[in-house]
Amino acid sequence: MDAFQDHYPENVSHCYGCGSKNKHGHQIKTHWEGDETVTRFTPEPYHTSVPGFAYGGLIASLIDCHSTGTAAAAMYRQEGRDMDSLPAFRFVTGSLHVDFLKPTPLGELTLRGTVKEIKGRKVVVECTVFAGDVATARGEVVAVQMPESFGQS
Numbered sequence: 001m002d003a004f005q006d007h008y009p010e011n012v013s014h015c016y017g018c019g020s021k022n023k024h025g026h027q028i029k030t031h032w033e034g035d036e037t038v039t040r041f042t043p044e045p046y047h048t049s050v051p052g053f054a055y056g057g058l059i060a061s062l063i064d065c066h067s068t069g070t071a072a073a074a075m076y077r078q079e080g081r082d083m084d085s086l087p088a089f090r091f092v093t094g095s096l097h098v099d100f101l102k103p104t105p106l107g108e109l110t111l112r113g114t115v116k117e118i119k120g121r122k123v124v125v126e127c128t129v130f131a132g133d134v135a136t137a138r139g140e141v142v143a144v145q146m147p148e149s150f151g152q153s
């Protein structure tokens with residue numbers, strides 16, 4: 001299935017969380033299921049915190065990139081445009097809040113995102129991490145359209 005991240009151009013495909021060109025990264029793949037966005041990801045044994053459970057920083061980075069991808073997809077969807085069309089919507093993280101609700105076991109995880117708000121250059125995304133039917137973490141991300149000046153001081 002076509003993922004949001006498959007539409008990122010090469011020059012922004014090096015992100016540790018979602019870049020398809022980053023061989024050391026998570027390379028997450030996110031798609032729509034109705035009005036929700038979904039990412040499935042199975043942590044590796046080296047993503048351990050307490051034996052048998054996933055490291056919180058991993059969970060946070062999955063929520064982060066799931067949500068920035070969701071923000072971009074939501075803006076294209078709002079405008080009725082294909083993700084390859086121009087002008088491009090590229091989002092970075094303004095803020096990332098994560099609540100760890102329960103220990104997250106090492107095993108397949110499903111992230112489900114919903115768009116809470118679209119306002120100007122900002123998209124607020126809520127994302128829940130599930131291990132099976134159990135919600136183990138919940139995040140809220142404020143994603144902001146990347147300014148042209150990004151990376152310049």
Ligand SMILES: CCCCCCCCCC(=O)SCCNC(=O)CCNC(=O)[C@H](O)C(C)(C)COP(=O)(O)OP(=O)(O)OC[C@H]1O[C@@H](n2cnc3c(N)ncnc32)[C@H](O)[C@@H]1OP(=O)(O)O
Pocket residue numbers: 008009012013015017018064065068089090091092093094095119120121122142144145146147150
């Ligand atoms: C395909 C391309 C993407 C591929 C990469 C994916 C990225 C993966 C996720 C990441 O890890 S990104 C890396 C971590 N993030 C950064 O390095 C971002 C560093 N910060 C910035 O560059 C700027 O601070 C930022 C672009 C986030 C905001 O600066 P702006 O000058 O563009 O924001 P502006 O002041 O115009 O505010 C626009 C809206 O965003 C809101 N906003 C900005 N920063 C915020 C913040 N930190 N927290 C909450 N809201 C924030 C702000 O309140 C406002 O909302 P309202 O319109 O409702 O007033």
